[in-house]
Amino acid sequence: MRKTQKLNLHVSPHRAVSAVRLMRIEMGGAFADLLNEKGKGSGDNEMGYVERTLGFRTKNLDDRDLRLVTDIVGGTIRWRRYLDYLIGSLCHDDKAFRSMEPLLLQILRIGFYEIVKLDMPSYAVVDENVRLAxxxxxxxxxxxxxxxxxxxxxxxxxxxLPLPKLEGDDRAQARALAILYSHPVWMVRRWTKHLGQEKAIKLMMWNNDDPSFSLRANSGKGVTRADLVMQFNMLKVPHELSSHLDHFVRVKTGLQSIIQAGLLKQGLCAVQDESAGLIVSVVNPQPGDSIVDCCAAPGGKTLYMASQMHGQGMLYAIDINKGRLRILKETAKLHQVDGVITTIPSDLRTFAESCQLKSDKVLLDAPCSGLGVLSKVVVYQLICLKILVALNFDNTKDV
Ligand SMILES: C[S@@+](CC[C@H](N)C(=O)[O-])C[C@H]1O[C@@H](n2cnc3c(N)ncnc32)[C@H](O)[C@@H]1O
Structure with a gap:
């Protein structure tokens, strides 16, 4: 039993948890999307991290707190460059900002985001973040x-607010835009060059807008989109059908109700971006296919492909990250598609040299820049260095 003196009831739980999640993402390379999954990043597990990082626990998060944590962590990462510019401008000097200890910086980022972007009452934001620090x-x-x-x-x-002015040559303007819209400078330069400044700004605003979500009905478990729509109607969750994909439904608000109703936990549906679904429709998995998914974890596309194979054929799911591959395996069981999935924990670069696998189709969804999903998978804004390659070799015989 935990000692109660370690429980601090005066600190706002959503700020403490947000600060710790931001530390885990920035210092430990945790994935924001995985931290959001109930049972992994939250509950007792979450409080364990809070205690180890801050030295005390807070009261457990209720649903409102959890929504705030998701908003604040996602928003703080999306707007980091903008927030850091403001914080740096209000510090005594550049050195004070550059040498700031990580936890203090996260607390300031949270406070700045709450005041500037969420328009929360400033007296409460100041008091609560001061207490946390x-x-x-x-x-x-x-x-x-x-x-x-x-x-x-x-x-x-x-x-x-002390923000940069949009003036000077192209380079100077790109630097200012990168701060104002919180994107990497190279991306601003590339988009401005190809699209012009007006469209580039629109694209950046769209990227940093609040995300909407798509859910995929899990046909692997016999769930149709009509079943899902019926459930959403019962839960009063506003939704619209995807115009591109038969199994997908879009929701902007109400994800918490869906989570609470247990639809994800029961494997009836999965949160999945339509862009990921479109990749699967290019692969076009068929019953009886042999498919290699080269960078498979955490398995969104693997599971969707498997659900289309109706229990016939085999999908080889390779990934270098054992932990993420374990998540894939567990979810495959939950989705009742594990019968057509073989997981292979391996580095593709060495595996490819010695492997004898034959297959009909190969999907290579390598670690990517995430440019297409910046608004949702916010942690990609911290990476932005890698390349997305999603290939489909119909009739490929040798991997
Ligand atoms: C973009 S994610 C894949 C997402 C996945 N296709 C899905 O739909 O859920 C990239 C994956 O590549 C894996 N990866 C990175 N380097 C790898 C390597 N050398 N060999 C195998 N997998 C690798 C990472 O662990 C990560 O899970």
Missing amino acids: KVSLRPGAGNMVNGILRKLVLLKESNS
Whole structure:
């Protein structure tokens, strides 16, 4: 039994958990999407991380807290460049910002995001984040958060946030846009070159907008889209049908109700982006196919492909990350498609040299820039260095 003196009931749980998740993402390379899955990043497990990082537990998150954590963690990552510019501008000097300890920086990012982007009541944001800094770090850290957040509130109220002006040559303008719309400079330059400034700005705004979600009815378990729609109607979740894919339904709000009703836990449906679904429709899996999925975990596409094979054929799911592959395996069982999936924990580069696998189709969904899903998989904005290759070799015989 945990000692109750480690339980701090005065700190707001959503801010403590958000700060810890941001630390885990930035320092430990955790995936924001996986932290969001109930049972993995939340509950007792989550509080274990909170205690190890902050030195105390908070009360458990209720549904509202959990929604706030998702909003704040996602938003803080999406707007990081913008927030850091503001924080840096309000610090004494550049060195104070550059050498700031990571937890203090996360607390400030949360406070800035809540004030500037979520328009939360500033007195509450200041008080709560100051308290978090005091108890998780030291009184001096609380004073610093107090000073900087109060400066921000005054500047916001007088409509004079210290943001860069869009002036100078192309390079200078790209740097300013990168801050204003919180995107990497190289991406701004590329998009401005190919689309012009106006369209590039629209694209960046779309990327950083609140995400909407698609859910896929799991035909592997015999669930149709009509079944899913019936459930959403019962739960009063607003939705629309995908115009591209037969198994997909779009929702903007109400994901928590869907989670609480247990539709995901029971494997009746999966959260899956339509862009991922479209890749699967290119592969066009058929019953009896032999398919190699080269970078398979956590398995969104593998599971969708498997659900279309109606128990016949074999899908070889290769991934270098054993933990993520384990998630794939567990979800495949839940979705009742494990009979057509063989998981292979391996580095594709060495596996490909010695493998004797024959297959009809190959999907290579390598670690990517994530440019197409920036608005949803926010952690990609931290990576943005890799290449997406999704290939389908119909009639390929040798991998
Ligand atoms: C973009 S994700 C794949 C997403 C997956 N296709 C899905 O739909 O859920 C890329 C995956 O590539 C894996 N990976 C990275 N390098 C690899 C390598 N050398 N060999 C095998 N897998 C690798 C990562 O562990 C990661 O799970």
